[in-house]
Amino acid sequence: xxxxxxxxxxxxxxxxxxxxxxxxxxxxxxxxxxxxxxxxxxxxxxxxxxxxxxxxxxxxxxxxxxxxxxxxxxxxxxxxxxxxxxxxxxxxxxxxxxxxxxxxxxxxxxxxxxxxxxxxxxxxxxxxxxxxxxxxxxxxxxxxxxxxxxxxxxxxxxxxxxxxxxxxxxxxxxxxxxxxxxxxxxxxxxxxxxxxxxxxxxxxxxxxxxxxxxxxxx
Ligand code: DX5
Ligand code: ZN
Numbered sequence: 001x002x003x004x005x006x007x008x009x010x011x012x013x014x015x016x017x018x019x020x021x022x023x024x025x026x027x028x029x030x031x032x033x034x035x036x037x038x039x040x041x042x043x044x045x046x047x048x049x050x051x052x053x054x055x056x057x058x059x060x061x062x063x064x065x066x067x068x069x070x071x072x073x074x075x076x077x078x079x080x081x082x083x084x085x086x087x088x089x090x091x092x093x094x095x096x097x098x099x100x101x102x103x104x105x106x107x108x109x110x111x112x113x114x115x116x117x118x119x120x121x122x123x124x125x126x127x128x129x130x131x132x133x134x135x136x137x138x139x140x141x142x143x144x145x146x147x148x149x150x151x152x153x154x155x156x157x158x159x160x161x162x163x164x165x166x167x168x169x170x171x172x173x174x175x176x177x178x179x180x181x182x183x184x185x186x187x188x189x190x191x192x193x194x195x196x197x198x199x200x201x202x203x204x205x206x207x208x209x210x211x212x213x214x215x216x217x218x
Contacts, residue, residue, distance in 0.1 A: 001189060001218045004029035004063045004175065006199035007054070009146045012045065016057055018203065023058035025212035029085075030060040031177070031197045034078075036068040039092065040144035048074075048081045055082025063197075065116065065177065067143045068092070072102045079109035087114030087137045087175075090125050103132050114175070118143060123157045127164075133172050135195070136161050140188075141178030146199040150179030155191045162192025182214050189218040 010018040037043030064083040071088035086106045106113035114135035140154035175195035176188045185196050
């Protein structure tokens with residue numbers, strides 16, 4: 001299992017130490033949640049400058065999750081800041097051509113492209129983009145804040161994506177985000193998830209390493 005610790009609620013006064021915990025616990029990705037205060041109610045600390053600060057401190061894959069209204073406009077800046085994976089929301093655009101254009105731009109900037117969906121969006125909305133993306137991020141909470149409870153509805157969605165992947169030979173990674181602790185992570189693993197995002201369970205614990213290793217072993 002690939003682990004992508006979310007630094008959304010970490011101690012920013014000790015950013016290097018917080019990243020070091022992730023790296024030394026065996027995480028391969030670091031999850032960077034970008035919130036614009038429009039797509040989601042709150043504006044977050046993680047914008048392009050923070051991605052640039054994180055970049056290169058440890059050999060972690062910068063897994064950027066854009067919760068923003070017009071992702072196309074920001075792709076280039078995040079790529080330049082060091083993003084390796086750029087994931088945006090299918091709800092960001094009504095027009096499929098805009099979604100395809102965003103995926104193309106992410107690729108042309110040399111990054112892997114991910115697409116995500118909110119709990120209220122039908123998983124079928126992703127179908128036209130599945131052959132094009134490198135990652136699908138299933139939200140198991142309403143995007144916008146850490147520390148919420150896992151929504152079980154994510155499980156059949158993960159299973160749907162895992163089946164599609166197998167049937168069509170697609171290459172995307174399946175990632176889940178929100179309310180991941182050992183028990184919920186285990187259910188997601190059984191449903192076919194390949195990357196676990198986890199924030200408060202790791203960063204609000206005295207045993208980051210033990211918990212991270214537990215998730216990686218799933
Ligand atoms: C929610 C963010 C998540 C969040 C996860 O909008 O996308 O990445 O940080 O935090 P936990 O693991 O605490 O639910
Ligand atoms: Zn996220």
